[in-house]
Every structure is written in structure tokens, then in C-alpha cells.
Amino acid sequence: MDTFLEITADNVVDYLISRQHLGAGERVTAETLAWGVSNIVIRIHHESAADFVVKQSRAQLRTKAVWLSNLNRIWREAEVMRELGTLLPAGVVPQVLFEDRENYLFAMEAIDPDHRVWKADLLDGQFDPSIAGRLGTFLATIHARTWKNPEYEKRWGDWEVFDQLRIDPFYRYLVGSYPNLKNWIADFIEEIEAHPLCLVLADFSPKNILISRKGIHLVDFETAHFGDPAFDLGFFLSHLLLKTIHHGTRGMVCLQLADQFWREYRRQLADQGESLAGAELDRRSIKHLAACMLARVDGKSPVDYITEPHVKDQVRSFALSLIQQPPESMTDAFERLAAVQKLKT
Numbered sequence: 001m002d003t004f005l006e007i008t009a010d011n012v013v014d015y016l017i018s019r020q021h022l023g024a025g026e027r028v029t030a031e032t033l034a035w036g037v038s039n040i041v042i043r044i045h046h047e048s049a050a051d052f053v054v055k056q057s058r059a060q061l062r063t064k065a066v067w068l069s070n071l072n073r074i075w076r077e078a079e080v081m082r083e084l085g086t087l088l089p090a091g092v093v094p095q096v097l098f099e100d101r102e103n104y105l106f107a108m109e110a111i112d113p114d115h116r117v118w119k120a121d122l123l124d125g126q127f128d129p130s131i132a133g134r135l136g137t138f139l140a141t142i143h144a145r146t147w148k149n150p151e152y153e154k155r156w157g158d159w160e161v162f163d164q165l166r167i168d169p170f171y172r173y174l175v176g177s178y179p180n181l182k183n184w185i186a187d188f189i190e191e192i193e194a195h196p197l198c199l200v201l202a203d204f205s206p207k208n209i210l211i212s213r214k215g216i217h218l219v220d221f222e223t224a225h226f227g228d229p230a231f232d233l234g235f236f237l238s239h240l241l242l243k244t245i246h247h248g249t250r251g252m253v254c255l256q257l258a259d260q261f262w263r264e265y266r267r268q269l270a271d272q273g274e275s276l277a278g279a280e281l282d283r284r285s286i287k288h289l290a291a292c293m294l295a296r297v298d299g300k301s302p303v304d305y306i307t308e309p310h311v312k313d314q315v316r317s318f319a320l321s322l323i324q325q326p327p328e329s330m331t332d333a334f335e336r337l338a339a340v341q342k343l344k345t
Contacts, residue, residue, distance in 0.1 A: 004102060004103045004104055005103050006040070006056070006058075007040060007042065007054060007056050007103070007105065008032070008040070008042075009030040009031060009032045009042055010030075012030045012042050012044070012054055013028055013029075013030055013044075015103075016028075016044070016054075019100065021098065021107070022044075026046065026047075026048070026049075027046075027047040027048070028044050028045060028046050028047065029044075029045045030042050030043070030044055030045070031043045031045060033053070039055055039056060039057055039058055039074075039222070040055070040056045040058060041053060041054070041055045041056075042054045042055075043110055043113075044110075045113075050109070050110070051110035051113065052097055052107050052108065052109060052110050053094070053107065053108050053109070053110045054105055054106075054107050055074070055077075055105060055106060055107075055108065056074070056103065056104055056105035057071040057072075057073060057074040057104040057105070057222075058071075059071055070160055070161055070164065071104045072104075072161075073161040073165075073222040073223070074104050074105065074106060074222065075099070075101070076156065076161065076221075076222060076224060076225075077106075077220075077221045077222040077224065078096050078099055078106045079155070080156070080199070080201075080221040080224040081093050081094065081095075081096050081108070081221055082096055083199075084142065084218070084221070087141060087142055087145050087146075088138055088141060088142070088218075089215075091214055091215060091217070092138065092215070092216060092217060092218055093217070093218050093219075094108040094109040094110070094111065094217065094219065095108060095109045096108050097109065111210050111212055111217050111219075112212035112213060112214060114212065114213070115210045115211060115212040115217070116210070116211045116212075117206070117207060117209070117210060117211075118131065118206040118207075118209040118210070118211055119205075119206035119207040119209075119239075121211065122206055122240075122243050122254065122257075123243065123246070123305055125247065125250065127253045127254055127256070127257055129256065129257060129260045131209075131211065131216060131257075132240075132257040132258070132260040132261040132264070133260050133261065133263075133264040134216055134264075135204075135209065135216070135236075135261055135264075136260070136261040136262065136263070136264030136265035136266075136267075136268065137264050137265075137268045138216075138218070139201075139204060139232055139233075139236070139265055140264070140265045140266075140267075140268035140269045141268060142198070142199055142201070143197075143198045143199070143200075143229045143232070143269070144198075144268070144269055146198040146199035146226075147197060147198045148197060148198070149198070152198070152199055152226050153196060153226045155226075156199065156224065156225050156226040157196065157225070157226045158225070159193075159225050159227065161222060161223060161225070162200075162202055162223050162225045162227065165202075165222070165223050166202055166223055166231070166235075167189060167192070169295075169299055169300035169301060170291065170292060170295035170299050170300075170301075171185055171188065171189060171291055171295065172185065172189070173295070173299050173300050174291065174294055174295060174298060174299060177294075177298040178294070178298075181323070184323065185291070188287055188291065191284065191287075192227070192228050192231065195227070195228035195230070195284070196226050196227055196228070197226075197227070197228055197229060198226065198227075198229050199224065199225075199226060200224065200225055200226070200227040200228065200229060200231055200232050201218075201221060201223070201224050201232055202223035202224060202225065202227070202231055202232065202235065203220050203221065203222070203223045203224075203235075204218075204232050204235060204236045205220075205235070205236065205239055206239050206240075206243075207220075208220040228284065229281070230281055230284035230285040230287070230288050231288050233262075233265070233281070233285040233288065233289075233330075234284075234285045234286070234287065234288020234289040234290075234291070234292055235288060235292050236261070237258050237261070237262070237285070237289050237330070238288075238289050238292035238293045238296065240254060240255070240257055240258040240261070241255070241258060241289070241293065241318075241334075241337060242293060242296055242303060242306060242315065243305075244258070244337060244341070244343070245306070245311060245314050245315055245318070245337075245341060246305055246306055246311065248341075249341075249342070249343065249344075251341060251343055252338065252343035252344060255334055255337060255338060255343060258334055259331070259334055262330055262331070262334075279328070279329070282328075282329045282330050283326070285330060286322055286326055286327060286330060286333055287322075287323070287326075289319075289322060289330075289333065290319045290320070290322035290323045291319075291323075293315055293318070293319040293322075294315075294316065294319045294320070296315070297312045297315050297316060298316075314340075314341070317340075318336070318337055318340060321336070321340075322336075
């Protein structure tokens with residue numbers, strides 16, 4: 001294991017001064033942010049200049065089950081952030097300010113301190129369809145503008161971190177709870193490997209979507225790779241459908257966000273001249289939706305808001321139905337959930 005300085009809110013200011021990223025007399029404070037389980041993320045509050053954020057890899061993720069990942073994933077993230085800055089509107093993805101390869105960290109622009117995390121909005125019952133629509137546009141733009149591009153495949157075709165942080169803990173790990181799915185999961189993983197098509201973020205999640213006065217911001221790209229866009233779609237939609245189930249009889253509005261996202265994603269692909277959003281993409285996306293929903297109750301990183309056994313069983317029942325009786329389209333999957341949850345408009 002590499003030896004490096006592990007930054008904390010207590011030592012990061014001294015570190016920044018030692019590397020001449022701050023002057024000794026500058027008045028700053030450091031605040032640890034709650035961004036996921038795989039890194040340390042610290043906001044530097046500056047009294048007389050713009051705030052910024054320092055992010056550093058950790059080899060051992062903060063989960064109950066042992067979960068390790070390559071520290072070098074931080075460099076993939078910084079590289080992808082720079083590229084996304086050319087693909088998406090200005091300000092959607094923070095700019096990278098500097099890197100420290102020796103200590104596996106980089107700094108980026110800070111989002112407005114008064115921002116909201118979209119996950120918190122959704123759990124609070126704040127459902128804005130315009131946000132879901134914009135997210136569909138953003139993701140479709142990323143997929144379409146990197147579609148079958150050999151340069152992107154050359155740069156990001158390595159799946160080591162994607163396997164460490166998604167395939168293994170989300171999909172292979174499920175075999176322990178669902179041994180009857182062993183062959184289905186093995187075949188599914190082979191299918192994923194057979195569809196390297198575009199830049200895939202693989203962590204396009206409400207917890208990584210920040211809402212400020214300036215608009216929507218995306219963060220956290222360490223799992224990005226050149227792969228199957230169906231993963232992004234199933235992964236993202238699993239979060240919305242999990243929250244639909246979480247909200248019980250009030251979940252229909254959340255489910256409508258999923259539909260809005262899906263419609264805008266498909267419309268944007270059509271506008272960009274890409275014929276990606278056909279039945280085959282639906283089929284693979286539904287598989288990812290099912291596997292991700294199971295993984296978020298029985299994988300290495302279960303969601304923190306579904307804790308009651310009967311709600312977990314609702315998730316399992318719906319997800320398994322997608323595997324055992326696959327719907328013909330993603331819209332049909334939404335309609336099935338509305339029916340089994342007895343949701344009304």
C-alpha cells in the first residue's frame with residue numbers, strides 16, 4: 001500500500017500552506033463534507049477569496065463489509081471532470097484547480113455553500129420535474145457526444161475501478177443472497193462487457209447532484225469509464241424508484257420524475273441524431289435497474305433510508321419481477337411499479 005499524507009480537516013490547511021496553495025497569513029477554515037463512502041472531501045472556507053474543495057482517495061471504503069479500491073481512481077475523476085467541462089454547459093461540473101499525485105488528491109471549485117443535495121430534496125418530498133428533465137438532457141448529451149469514439153475508449157477503457165466499485169459490490173455480491181441468480185448475473189456481466197459504447201459516469205445519483213441558485217451541478221466521477229450507457233440509466237432510475245417505494249402512497253410524484261427523466265433522455269438523443277434509445281437499450285437498462293435495486297438493499301452499500309423489513313421486501317419483489325418477467329419497455333416498468341404500489345396520480 002502506498003504511503004501518503006491522509007488529509008483531515010485538522011491538517012489540510014497546514015498541507016495547503018506547505019504546498020503554496022495558501023499563504024501563511026490567509027484566514028481560512030476547513031469543513032469535512034459528507035460525500036459518499038470512498039473519499040475524504042473537505043471544503044476550504046476562505047475569508048477573502050473563493051472557497052474550494054479538496055478531495056482525496058481512500059483505499060478502504062467506509063462500509064461494514066470490506067470494500068477496497070485503487071487509489072489511482074482519483075486521476076480518472078479529474079480527467080473526466082475536465083472533459084465534461086467541454087461537453088456540458090459551463091458551471092455544471094466544477095473546474096479542477098490543481099492535483100497532487102504524490103498524495104492522491106486534487107482541488108476543485110466549490111459550489112455555492114447554500115446549495116441543496118437533490119437526494120435530500122427527494123427524501124423531503126420536494127419533487128421538481130424540471131430538474132429531472134435537465135438531468136435527462138445532461139446524461140443524453142454525455143452519452144451521445146462520446147458515442148463509439150475510439151479516443152475516449154482508449155483513454156477510459158480500463159474497467160478496474162468500475163469493477164471494484166460497481167460490478168463486484170453491486171452485482172457479484174448479490175450471489176451470496178440470491179444463489180439462484182448466479183448464472184443470470186454471470187451472463188449479465190458478460191453482456192455489460194460486450195457493450196463498450198460511450199462515456200459512462202457510473203455514479204449518476206441524487207447524492208451527487210447539487211442544486212444552487214446558479215443551477216444544477218454534478219460531482220463524483222471516479223467510476224467513470226467507456227462502457228454501456230444502460231448502466232447509467234438503470235443506476236440512476238433505481239434511485240428514483242427506490243424513493244418511490246420509500247414514499248409509499250405518496251410515491252407517484254417521484255415516479256413521474258423518473259418518467260420525465262426518461263422522456264427527456266430519449267428526446268435529447270433523437271435531437272442529437274443518435275439512434276441509441278431503442279428497445280435494446282430499454283432491455284439492458286431494465287436489467288441494470290433490477291440489479292441495482294436489489295444491490296441497494298442486499299449489496300455492500302445499501303441505501304440508508306430503506307430500513308424497514310417490509311419495505312425491503314417490496315423492493316426485492318419488484319426487482320425480481322423485472323428479472324423473472326421483464327417488461328417490454330422502461331415505461332412498462334414504471335407502470336408496473338405504479339400498479340403494485342397502488343399509486344395514483
